[in-house]
Amino acid sequence: MTPVRTRFAPSPTGYLHIGGARTALYCWLYAHKTQGKFILRIEDTDMERSTQESIQAILDAMDWLGLGYEEGPFYQTKRFARYAEVIEQLLHEGKAYRCYCSKERLEQLRIEQMAKKEKPRYDGHCRNATIVQTGTYVVRFNNPTQGIVEFDDLIRGRLVFANTELDDLIIARSDGTPTYNFCVVVDDWDMQITHVIRGDDHINNTPRQINILRALGANLPCYAHLPMILGSDGKRLSKRHGAVSVMQYRDEGYLPEALLNYLARLGWSHGDQEIFSLDELIQLFEIHDINRSAAAFNPEKLLWVNQHYLKTSDPEYIANILAWHMRQLGVDIRQGPSLTEIVLAQRERVKTLQEMAERSSYFYQDIEYTSEMGVHFTAELKPVLAKLYNKLEDLLDWTKESIHQAVASVAEESGLKLGKLAQPVRIAATGGTVSPPLDVTLFLLGRERTLNRLHRAIR
RNA sequence: GCUCCCUUCGUCUAGUGGUUAGGACAUCGCCCUCUCACGGCGGUAACACGGGUUCGACCCCCGUAGGGAGCGCCA
Numbered sequence: 001m002t003p004v005r006t007r008f009a010p011s012p013t014g015y016l017h018i019g020g021a022r023t024a025l026y027c028w029l030y031a032h033k034t035q036g037k038f039i040l041r042i043e044d045t046d047m048e049r050s051t052q053e054s055i056q057a058i059l060d061a062m063d064w065l066g067l068g069y070e071e072g073p074f075y076q077t078k079r080f081a082r083y084a085e086v087i088e089q090l091l092h093e094g095k096a097y098r099c100y101c102s103k104e105r106l107e108q109l110r111i112e113q114m115a116k117k118e119k120p121r122y123d124g125h126c127r128n129a130t131i132v133q134t135g136t137y138v139v140r141f142n143n144p145t146q147g148i149v150e151f152d153d154l155i156r157g158r159l160v161f162a163n164t165e166l167d168d169l170i171i172a173r174s175d176g177t178p179t180y181n182f183c184v185v186v187d188d189w190d191m192q193i194t195h196v197i198r199g200d201d202h203i204n205n206t207p208r209q210i211n212i213l214r215a216l217g218a219n220l221p222c223y224a225h226l227p228m229i230l231g232s233d234g235k236r237l238s239k240r241h242g243a244v245s246v247m248q249y250r251d252e253g254y255l256p257e258a259l260l261n262y263l264a265r266l267g268w269s270h271g272d273q274e275i276f277s278l279d280e281l282i283q284l285f286e287i288h289d290i291n292r293s294a295a296a297f298n299p300e301k302l303l304w305v306n307q308h309y310l311k312t313s314d315p316e317y318i319a320n321i322l323a324w325h326m327r328q329l330g331v332d333i334r335q336g337p338s339l340t341e342i343v344l345a346q347r348e349r350v351k352t353l354q355e356m357a358e359r360s361s362y363f364y365q366d367i368e369y370t371s372e373m374g375v376h377f378t379a380e381l382k383p384v385l386a387k388l389y390n391k392l393e394d395l396l397d398w399t400k401e402s403i404h405q406a407v408a409s410v411a412e413e414s415g416l417k418l419g420k421l422a423q424p425v426r427i428a429a430t431g432g433t434v435s436p437p438l439d440v441t442l443f444l445l446g447r448e449r450t451l452n453r454l455h456r457a458i459r
Numbered sequence: 460g461c462u463c464c465c466u467u468c469g470u471c472u473a474g475u476g477g478u479u480a481g482g483a484c485a486u487c488g489c490c491c492u493c494u495c496a497c498g499g500c501g502g503u504a505a506c507a508c509g510g511g512u513u514c515g516a517c518c519c520c521c522g523u524a525g526g527g528a529g530c531g532c533c534a
Contacts (some may be wrong), residue, residue, distance in 0.1 A: 011534045046533055119461035119530055138532055156464070165462055173532040180534045204463060204529040228527070269472055272482040294527065298470050301484040349496040422493035434495040
């Protein structure tokens, strides 16, 4: 059996988005599962829209996701000589021809066909031309005019198309550059791709590509067409739905393993299992188990998956990434508790690392005192806070246990329920009403910061 | 308009002719509790519709409706 070779072939006209990432993941998984090769190919034949920044953005995103490739990245713009060679061959063999039709004629044709409620397609005008024409021309592929093209899609089953539905597509533009459908075919052929896994927006391109592959005498790869990913409103995914760029998820504090896990599960499943390590995915992934229908992207569930990984991953690993987010926020973490401790204290109460960073800044930098905070420190409470201040100041050991003991005993001595004391202290210590358990919070804050802030509240 | 694809709780999905239609997220309630969470327990909630086939259809077939994609000298 020939070794499996899959490829991910984005066009560099923007960042890597969620849908592309999932396609890449599935290609990657299948290659790894079968001990095959995963190839990255940049489809940059559209010189107008392709940019170097986009290429870099895609590479960066693949890197962040950890989707490494065994071969590539290959660039189509570097393979023009090869395409020209194949086009020449096709022309020579009469499997392609020069078409001198003007864009105006083509446009007119399209309008007429639409008016007749027909599917617009090239009428083969130059295919049958007997006289020698001159001027600018494009090269069209001689598509079969009858019969059918059929293939077994690994996800949808047998798909059948009538050749009469297809037309003689352009494979080389008037400036000589090759077009997408042609490059894909030559590349997949040259790179010996065995499994073409791509979005189902390519289903309609497949019969055309198969016809070219046949004209070239190439073996056909297996095809698997993935359903689309929809926005949370069921409409097509777009900027309106918030983050669609993979790197934006990094910026917002998601872990790559969480995004990957969520994406894997969006459109694919293995029974009722929700959480998969990468190794498990490699082991359990089957193209056959991919769903046929489009799936809506659900940000809430991604959040849940992300928190799951926040809670279960190695705290030091998480702390490393948290450091990056702290830096993004401009928080200097040199003075304060270790980030690993912060992770341990916060991971059960936040869903993203960005949120964790935002909610942990008071451990490292001064808090703002607002008048709203003041109302919590009533005249009756201030003596109690003072008592706590003294107790904490006299504590022999600054531990969670001793701190808890101090707070509890002061509350009891003052006839207050723990909450009645804890909450004002929390506000005094953190500037807000939400934090990890008070003993943990004060412990991490350290004696000096705690006493300073308590003092400020009593004043 | 034409061609192709899709259709199970709000969302992601399990299901492959006989199930009280299962799980997860979200949501609601209760418990835990110094806040927020986490966790535990429980609840609401789905087979788009209409015909067949069959003793029996979520499951098979055919329509209808709805959604999506393609029909470029874009990819």
